[in-house]
Amino acid sequence: MTSKRVLLTGRHGQLGTECGLLIPPSVEFLALDRPEFDLADLHGIRQAVLDFKPDVLLHTAAWTAVDKAESCEEEALLINAKATEVLAEAVNDLGGRMAYVSTDYVFSGEGSQPWRETDAVSPLNAYGRTKLAGEQALHAHLPQRGHVVRTSWLYGRRGANFVRTMLRLMMEGRDLQVVDDQKGSPTWAGGLGQALWALSESEDAPAILHFTDGGITSWFEFAIAIRELGLENQLSLEASAVRPCSSSAYPTPAKRPSWSPMHFSDAWKGLGIQQVPWRKQLALALPILLQEDHG
Numbered sequence: 001m002t003s004k005r006v007l008l009t010g011r012h013g014q015l016g017t018e019c020g021l022l023i024p025p026s027v028e029f030l031a032l033d034r035p036e037f038d039l040a041d042l043h044g045i046r047q048a049v050l051d052f053k054p055d056v057l058l059h060t061a062a063w064t065a066v067d068k069a070e071s072c073e074e075e076a077l078l079i080n081a082k083a084t085e086v087l088a089e090a091v092n093d094l095g096g097r098m099a100y101v102s103t104d105y106v107f108s109g110e111g112s113q114p115w116r117e118t119d120a121v122s123p124l125n126a127y128g129r130t131k132l133a134g135e136q137a138l139h140a141h142l143p144q145r146g147h148v149v150r151t152s153w154l155y156g157r158r159g160a161n162f163v164r165t166m167l168r169l170m171m172e173g174r175d176l177q178v179v180d181d182q183k184g185s186p187t188w189a190g191g192l193g194q195a196l197w198a199l200s201e202s203e204d205a206p207a208i209l210h211f212t213d214g215g216i217t218s219w220f221e222f223a224i225a226i227r228e229l230g231l232e233n234q235l236s237l238e239a240s241a242v243r244p245c246s247s248s249a250y251p252t253p254a255k256r257p258s259w260s261p262m263h264f265s266d267a268w269k270g271l272g273i274q275q276v277p278w279r280k281q282l283a284l285a286l287p288i289l290l291q292e293d294h295g
């Protein structure tokens with residue numbers, strides 16, 4: 001049996017890092033990132049795909065600077081949409097499959113039920129528009145073999161994320177105000193990494209899948225849980241207090257969604273992937289983050 005060839009973009013990102021730690025046996029794996037692989041170099045990224053000839057491309061790299069995208073939408077569009085289109089074209093030429101990681105920001109951010117894969121999209125900011133354009137580019141070139149995997153509130157052992165930021169500020173003894181009027185589902189990047197690998201094995205996964213950890217919370221409640229679990233892990237966080245505030249107290253260039261929860265796609269069950277409640281997953285992930293940052 002020949003081994004599957006899998007190409008990963010975004011090697012140093014928080015999701016790419018977790019994917020790179022979960023490579024199944026008998027996979028021929030290549031992970032790329034800047035500077036050798038720059039999504040702005042459309043010719044170069046096409047050539048990189050054609051050279052490696054992947055059976056599956058896991059595309060985790062993206063312009064993720066949400067606020068900066070407001071003033072640089074053209075540049076963000078090049079990275080999130082045009083580059084995705086070029087990658088999808090190359091994968092199609094090779095007869096391969098591609099997974100593109102996307103976001104709840106493709107939705108309006110106003111709702112009361114978890115977003116379904118079939119719900120109408122209506123991005124509320126520039127980042128969301130560029131990620132949606134990437135989804136559309138993927139499906140235009142790989143209608144049968146292109147998979148959009150939407151996620152939210154991602155945190156991993158590397159990169160800038162809410163959990164690592166909260167822990168750092170709490171360890172500095174800071175008093176924190178955290179928004180309580182944005183609801184969503186935190187997602188451990190390692191769990192999503194496992195899901196992407198399971199997807200890479202599948203020949204008949206749907207065109208759009210939603211993946212988050214289970215349950216719905218607010219950033220404030222998430223911060224409280226981080227504090228509680230930090231204390232359980234013997235961190236000195238006693239000096240830090242966490243209080244709720246509204247989004248209006250923290251205006252940002254990009255509007256943020258009030259409502260991010262997504263329905264965990266039924267298709268994951270068939271791929272052997274189960275949803276883990278966010279708090280349980282945080283308790284499992286925290287020692288990994290602490291080992292990385294303070295071990």
Ligand SMILES: NC(=O)c1ccc[n+]([C@@H]2O[C@H](COP(=O)([O-])OP(=O)(O)OC[C@H]3O[C@@H](n4cnc5c(N)ncnc54)[C@H](OP(=O)(O)O)[C@@H]3O)[C@@H](O)[C@H]2O)c1
Pocket residue numbers: 010011012013014015016033034037038039040059060061062063064079101102103104131151152153154155159160
């Ligand atoms: N973070 C979240 O909460 C969240 C939520 C929903 C969806 N997502 C999606 O999930 C995916 C993974 O997110 P993440 O949190 O792992 O992102 P991340 O930590 O910001 O990593 C992004 C990766 O993309 C790379 N990248 C950026 N611009 C590039 C370019 N021009 N050429 C090549 N590589 C480039 C970065 O490289 P450098 O290190 O060189 O910058 C980095 O390795 C993204 O598609 C994102 O849109 C994220």
